[in-house]
Amino acid sequence: MSNHLDVKFHIFDLIFQPYKERSSEIGSFNIIKSCIKKINDERTENQRFIIIDRYESRDKAESRRLFISSASYSHPDKMFKCKINLFRDKFPSFLDKEKLTISSTIDLKNKELVESTNFYVDMNKLNDPTIICEYNSLGPKISDIEFYFRTISSRKHLYISKACTARIHMEKSVQQVIDSLEKVFKFRFKAKPENLPSLYRNIDDAFISNMQSLVNTVDPKSIKVDLSFRDSGGKKLVTEKNHKMVSTSKKILSAILQDTKVMEDIEDFYLEYEDTDGIDSDFNLIRGKVQLETKCPLKDGKKGLLDTKQLFNDIKQKYVNYKAEKMNSNVA
Known part of the structure; x- marks a missing residue:
């Protein structure tokens, strides 16, 4: 030892x-x-x-x-x-x-x-x-x-x-990501099922309630959503602002700023995105x-x-x- x-x-x-x-x-x-x-x-x-x-x-x-x-x-x-x-x-x-x-x-x-x-x-x-x-x-x-x-x-x-x-x-300010987030190319989110009710109270978004519905259906030990807005060759498919994904991402990030517990309830949160200057960037909540x-x-x-x-x-x-x-x- x-x-x-x-x-x-x-x-x-x-x-x-x-x-x-x-x-x-x-x-x-x-x-x-x-x-x-x-x-x-x-x-x-x-x-x-x-x-x-x-x-x-x-x-x-x-x-x-x-x-x-x-x-x-x-x-x-x-x-x-x-x-x-x-x-x-x-x-x-x-x-x-x-x-x-x-x-x-x-x-x-x-x-x-x-x-x-x-x-x-x-x-x-x-x-x-x-x-x-x-x-x-x-x-x-x-x-x-x-x-x-x-x-x-x-x-x-x-x-x-x-x-x-x-x-x-943080290595990169959460507020900075909220202010500059324009288009989402990759979104990853992971949480324990028992933390979803608390997350929904703080985030109040259909994305979290849909995860809860899936948990109620199959009873997993953890739940992870991995979304890509690129084709299999890595080409960006987003030509216009994907408002729903941007809105959900900003709601999660805003909740993190409002309540420290939200960050602790999330096991993984990762974004690849384009900012308002047209620059590709990424953000990792846990490793950031x-x-x-x-x-x-x-x-x-x-x-x-x-x-x-x-x-x-x-x-x-x-x-x-x-x-x-x-x-x-x-x-x-």
């Missing part, structure tokens, strides 16, 4: 909207600092975590209970180093490699299983806090962090912000996110646990390089 793990991070800005009466005195940086102070005060003074169930309003047994277990500030780096956790509702199975048996009967007593995601908050910026977030397929995601801070800052706790939005850093990667060593004698100090140092340097490149390109 390797003593290193490949770890990926995505980057997003967290933008708060303070209540009108406080808009002149407080901004996103002060709001996130107040949220973190509240989280840390509850832990140190009241010996408790602030646990927020993202699915509390749903009429189902499923829950998505989240809590931030640590949030410490590094003065030299001007960053908060944080960890957000998700309770696991479903108990995992464990393999006994000596007996070759699988069991779920381990007694955890007063312990609960959680999935953890590391994230770091860059406070050394001019506009909004930037968050460098570990990708954990089983653990909390960007939309969970967004929801957690939105709830802490809302009237339920601090009453200082009425909205909080995550703006994910800005991504930082590192090989992180595991802690000695701690099976599967990352060396979080090394993880932070490695990703911080990659992020610093990314930020410098971005600033240089903006100046240019």
Whole structure:
């Protein structure tokens, strides 16, 4: 077994909207600092975590209970180093490699299983806090962090912000694609059937409802639509603007801008298109996110646990390089 793990991070800005009466005195940086102070005060003074169930309003047994277990500030780096956790509702199975048996009967007593995601908050910026977030397929995601801070800052706790939005850093801006999309030559979309109702609520397009009808008919594990507007030789068949496909594509992209959860509900979204300048281009939602990667060593004698100090140092340097490149390109 390797003593290193490949770890990926995505980057997003967290933008708060303070209540009108406080808009002149407080901004996103002060709001996130107040949220973190509240989280840390509850832990140190009241010996408790602030646990927020993202699915509390749903009429189902499923829950998505989240809590931030640590949030410490590094003065030299001007960053908060944080960890957000998700309770696991479903108990995992464990393999006994000596007996070759699988069991779920381990007694955890007063312990609960959680999935953890590391994230770091860059406070050394001019506009909004930037968050460098570990990708954990089983653990909390960007939309969970967004929801957690939105709830802490809302009237339920601090009453200082009425909205909080995550703006994910992309190699190509989603808004740029919406504004320039003229003709679609290739369209690919993939999602899990259980995510289609949520996608339809956010996108409200016949394309999604037709996918849902197909799912209801044949009950697949995943559903993928791959459309081409070229002939078998690759020649473009679109001579006029294909309004229906352009409209559906723009609805999906607009929904992504409005709600971070939409991006997480989509497994694949890819376009080949012609822009308003007549130039052929493409856009990949999943692979188009800005991504930082590192090989992180595991802690000695701690099976599967990352060396979080090394993880932070490695990703911080990659992020610093990314930020410098971005600033240089903006100046240019």
